[in-house]
Amino acid sequence: MEQNFLVELISKMQTPPIAVCLVSGGLDSCVTAAIAIKTCRPAFLHVNYGQLTEQRELKAFYSIADFFGVKDRLIVDISHLKAIGGSALTDPGIPVPLDSHGRPGIPITYVPFRNTHLLAIAVSWAEVIGARYIFIGATEVDSSGYPDCRETYFRAFNSLIKEGTRPETKIEVITPIIRYTKRQVVEEGLRLAAPLHLTWSCYKNEDKACGRCDSCVLRLKGFKSCGQTDPIEYVEYGGRT
């Protein structure tokens, strides 16, 4: 796969390049960070965008950064996405749907154009600290169907970076798990001994995961499909999987 080829290529460089890793605190970004760390000097970026479980995700971010011993950290608040609204993740007036995974169409948890905000911050930071890569844990195959999580979106974004930065700047967004199923994400995480027990995926709760929102359903499916038990606590774990 093209993305794996890139990771391979980076590993052959003499001085490890700097990579900005977008670390939400979730499963996918944790595994992606573990992949980046194999070959790059990581700088961890976390973005609060006014999502309901912001505090829990931030806690997960700190735990993961501590686990990997990453000192370069940037935490950015873009809670104007909450003011703009339009998503169940940022507008408390729109309920987070339960048992809706797999329905056709773009889910109501889609935060309009969110990844462009995250990547814009990553690119600005990367250009200032001299990072060569930006790692983001987007997955397309087994995902919630967000338009800004698809390979075509990231290709368009890489073209935008070329047009919108200094001519000497070379920054590339890498999406190493974009073609992974959730099962493969879990397997890769286990293989790399990534701290999956420190991650948080639930869209709804901050104490015990609900087990029913799209994000929990996908995560549980990932663990179950490779015969593993998810190490985090669920409200109704077992009953729903």
Place this chain on the structure above:
Amino acid sequence: MEQNFLVELISKMQTPPIAVCLVSGGLDSCVTAAIAIKTCRPAFLHVNYGQLTEQRELKAFYSIADFFGVKDRLIVDISHLKAIGGSALTDPGIPVPLDSHGRPGIPITYVPFRNTHLLAIAVSWAEVIGARYIFIGATEVDSSGYPDCRETYFRAFNSLIKEGTRPETKIEVITPIIRYTKRQVVEEGLRLAAPLHLTWSCYKNEDKACGRCDSCVLRLKGFKSCGQTDPIEYVEYGGRT
């Protein structure tokens, strides 16, 4: 010109579409807003990004919005660009260069990837309020040479919007003055009776414009070249033009 053709086309629509107008408070965005208002229902967006003259620009934004009677307003703070730094406009440790206009290369006032942040906010807001267009007053011909102010950048951004939003969403970035010289910007502003006296362009001062930073030099050149006097106050107006 392609952009003028689009403005022409919009004017033929029966129900005026909503347009998000990026209004910094400067000359170019004021004239661009005046163009948008001819054909669209405007929604004004202003972004503070930790620039030195933020308060003065915000004041200009309010004055321009009041002048045009625009009620839909969104003011967003992304002062993390100040924390990221890398520009004389956001880092007080880097002096704003004087008398440097026309030097080759990307100026130190370039804020890394700034326009992507502004446009990402505009697109998210546009998608939620159902806006069809985003007007931005970028100019390429007589500009400071920022990479994210060029036509190729905006073309790449329009491709990104298509990839990163809902399939039914149709949002397009319009840059009506991108091929205008500063002279043409001033002429168009005067023709449309845009409130040029309310605008603020200086990178350095917040009371009287310095007349020497790149932005002042370009603005003064624009007025002088069409035989007009700039209606705002300068510290050394006359001595430098």
